[in-house]
Amino acid sequence: MKTLADLTGATGLPVDAHLVLDLVIPVNDGLQAQGDLVVVPLAALAGTVSVPAGARWREVPPEGIELLRGGTGGNAHTLVADPGTCVWTDTVADPTGLTIGVFEAMATAYLLHREHGGTGIAAGDYAVRRQREQAPEVRVPTRVAYSVEHRGTPRGVEAERAARPQPRVRFVCD
Amino acid sequence: MIERITAFDDATSAAMPFHARTWARRAHSTEPVDWNRWTTAVARCYQHAGLRMPPVIRVASPLALARALFLGNITEVPGDEDRAVIGLIERIMRTRIDEATSKRFAQPALARARVNVFQPVDAVAGADAVAAAVEEAVLIGADDAPVTRDAAERIRSIVHRVKRSRLPKRGRPGAWNSWTLHFAGQFDAAWCGYTSFLAEATGTPGARGWPRRVQTFAAAQSAGWWWPSLDFVLVSERPVVVRTEPEGTAPGRLHCADGPAIVWPDGWRLFFRHGTRVPEWVITNPTMAAIAAEPNVEVRRCAIEAIGWDTYIADAGLQLLDTAMDPGNDGCVLRLYDLPPDVWGTPGRVLLVTNGSPERDGTRRRYGLPVPGDTADAIAAAAWTYGLARDQYARMARRT
Numbered sequence: 001m002k003t004l005a006d007l008t009g010a011t012g013l014p015v016d017a018h019l020v021l022d023l024v025i026p027v028n029d030g031l032q033a034q035g036d037l038v039v040v041p042l043a044a045l046a047g048t049v050s051v052p053a054g055a056r057w058r059e060v061p062p063e064g065i066e067l068l069r070g071g072t073g074g075n076a077h078t079l080v081a082d083p084g085t086c087v088w089t090d091t092v093a094d095p096t097g098l099t100i101g102v103f104e105a106m107a108t109a110y111l112l113h114r115e116h117g118g119t120g121i122a123a124g125d126y127a128v129r130r131q132r133e134q135a136p137e138v139r140v141p142t143r144v145a146y147s148v149e150h151r152g153t154p155r156g157v158e159a160e161r162a163a164r165p166q167p168r169v170r171f172v173c174d
Numbered sequence: 175m176i177e178r179i180t181a182f183d184d185a186t187s188a189a190m191p192f193h194a195r196t197w198a199r200r201a202h203s204t205e206p207v208d209w210n211r212w213t214t215a216v217a218r219c220y221q222h223a224g225l226r227m228p229p230v231i232r233v234a235s236p237l238a239l240a241r242a243l244f245l246g247n248i249t250e251v252p253g254d255e256d257r258a259v260i261g262l263i264e265r266i267m268r269t270r271i272d273e274a275t276s277k278r279f280a281q282p283a284l285a286r287a288r289v290n291v292f293q294p295v296d297a298v299a300g301a302d303a304v305a306a307a308v309e310e311a312v313l314i315g316a317d318d319a320p321v322t323r324d325a326a327e328r329i330r331s332i333v334h335r336v337k338r339s340r341l342p343k344r345g346r347p348g349a350w351n352s353w354t355l356h357f358a359g360q361f362d363a364a365w366c367g368y369t370s371f372l373a374e375a376t377g378t379p380g381a382r383g384w385p386r387r388v389q390t391f392a393a394a395q396s397a398g399w400w401w402p403s404l405d406f407v408l409v410s411e412r413p414v415v416v417r418t419e420p421e422g423t424a425p426g427r428l429h430c431a432d433g434p435a436i437v438w439p440d441g442w443r444l445f446f447r448h449g450t451r452v453p454e455w456v457i458t459n460p461t462m463a464a465i466a467a468e469p470n471v472e473v474r475r476c477a478i479e480a481i482g483w484d485t486y487i488a489d490a491g492l493q494l495l496d497t498a499m500d501p502g503n504d505g506c507v508l509r510l511y512d513l514p515p516d517v518w519g520t521p522g523r524v525l526l527v528t529n530g531s532p533e534r535d536g537t538r539r540r541y542g543l544p545v546p547g548d549t550a551d552a553i554a555a556a557a558w559t560y561g562l563a564r565d566q567y568a569r570m571a572r573r574t
Contacts, residue, residue, distance in 0.1 A: 016534065018532070018533075018534045019531070026572060028571040028572050029571075030569060030570070030571035031502070031562075031566065031567070031569055031570045031571055032502070032570070032571050032572045032573070032574075033502065033503075033530065033560075033570060033572075033573040033574075034530070034573070034574050035529070035530065035531075035574075038560045038562075040560075040562070040566075044562075044566055048561075068422070069420065069422035069423070094561075096561035098560065098561045113574070115531060116530065116531045116574040117531060117574050118574070119572060119574050129560050129561060131543075131559045131560055132558075132559055132560075132561065133543040133544050133545065133559060134522060134543075134544040134545050134546050135475075135544070155254075155255070155256050156256050156257040156404050157225070157259070157262065157404065
């Protein structure tokens with residue numbers, strides 16, 4: 001049983017003053033959304049989301065793990081748990097590309113956000129997904145990392161080189 | 175024979191996002207240019223190409239660079255250059271480096287570096303946007319700064335001296351594209367970051383050979399656009415203002431909701447919303463009439479976001495298709511609207527959602543989320559945004 005004040009005290013992460021700090025944060029084991037993130041019980045995504053063998057898991061540290069930072073506001077969604085009770089991996093396979101990671105909570109874990117406050121997540125396995133929207137069909141030419149244009153030698157260079165005596169030594173400049 | 179690098183070790187792989195952020199910052203840098211370092215590097219590029227470096231002429235912005243060439247009567251045909259040497263330098267620097275890296279690294283390693291270093295920087299650097307903006311403005315040129323006209327005058331006098339009477343006639347203004355024979359300077363940070371990363375992955379980044387050439391070329395690209403020729407090097411200053419989204423794990427895109435996102439010393443400025451270049455009116459005066467008249471769908475979307483989807487939906491009289499209580503979001507309603515094909519270019523719908531948490535003033539922020547045109551109802555639309563089935567979303571326990 002934790003309040004927002006407990007969580008901000010434990011992690012040092014701030015929340016906005018207008019959010020109720022001393023109310024016990026509800027804990028759920030189902031689908032929960034926090035702004036543009038959603039926490040989904042992993043069983044509900046069986047067959048879609050999987051963690052490959054050899055995935056690297058890390059324990060959620062006392063200050064939490066920043067899952068996603070907002071594009072405009074710049075505030076982060078942070079996964080918070082008591083020491084030694086939760087592990088996280090961002091090595092996931094998801095054909096939709098929406099899943100940013102999976103966590104295993106042995107005890108209640110929390111999702112904390114400056115503007116959204118806190119959400120309690122009961123022990124279990126969960127995937128964290130981002131929200132998507134439809135974009136208009138805009139064709140953006142993809143550029144490649146290697147150069148594609150090899151332009152020619154200017155005519156002026158040929159003319160100047162022809163007129164110039166060929167040097168017998170050259171400088172090493174590499 | 176040096177062994178080919180087939181994969182990066184853990185520390186090198188882990189450094190990729192840091193590398194991408196560092197080079198994205200360079201793309202957006204407004205620090206004063208280290209001109210000594212730049213000049214040395216460009217001189218070395220010329221030297222590699224077997225040429226002597228000509229005098230440097232500085233201008234204030236990429237547009238000023240293009241205008242100075244135009245006013246200086248420079249006519250070069252890309253692919254059949256007369257005195258522009260970008261092709262030579264490109265071949266001796268870039269192509270040489272590309273060839274060397276593909277010998278030193280296996281393709282999967284290069285692909286990883288492209289995905290994790292080149293692409294994230296390329297996505298935010300704004301190189302294409304700046305070039306497109308120059309292309310739009312170069313033939314208009316209403317008020318060239320005195321420094322631009324001075325640069326053009328210097329170009330004319332240098333070229334006159336070199337060529338005397340054989341000044342070619344400039345082609346039709348509509349076809350004049352000599353300005354495209356430039357290097358993009360700091361806006362080329364993606365390629366420079368990618369090759370610098372590879373050079374560091376060899377363990378000896380400053381060593382002789384191609385890693386040294388990478389350093390040289392990156393230093394030559396550390397100012398603004400530059401246009402190398404046999405007779406002069408025209409180079410632009412860096413911007414004085416660059417505004418981006420906050421940097422997260424990925425580099426920040428160009429963005430400013432209430433002003434220009436890039437400003438050069440001569441006052442030339444560009445506007446961006448979340449990485450998309452938009453006309454000035456989108457930022458300073460987005461109106462329903464202007465949105466209706468805008469042919470570019472991406473610009474239209476940015477303008478709608480600027481005035482807010484709920485305002486747009488009300489003013490445009492979009493047809494309400496479905497409403498539903500938002501599961502887990504007490505008292506809030508999901509509204510699904512039809513988006514006419516002439517708004518999006520293709521049939522679409524938009525879901526108006528309400529934030530799960532109140533703002534400081536007690537109101538709740540509303541967002542319009544475009545969804546596919548075949549979305550059946552409001553709950554299905556909300557489910558789609560998270561890649562969930564309709565009945566899964568319907569069981570949402572809580573939203574904050």
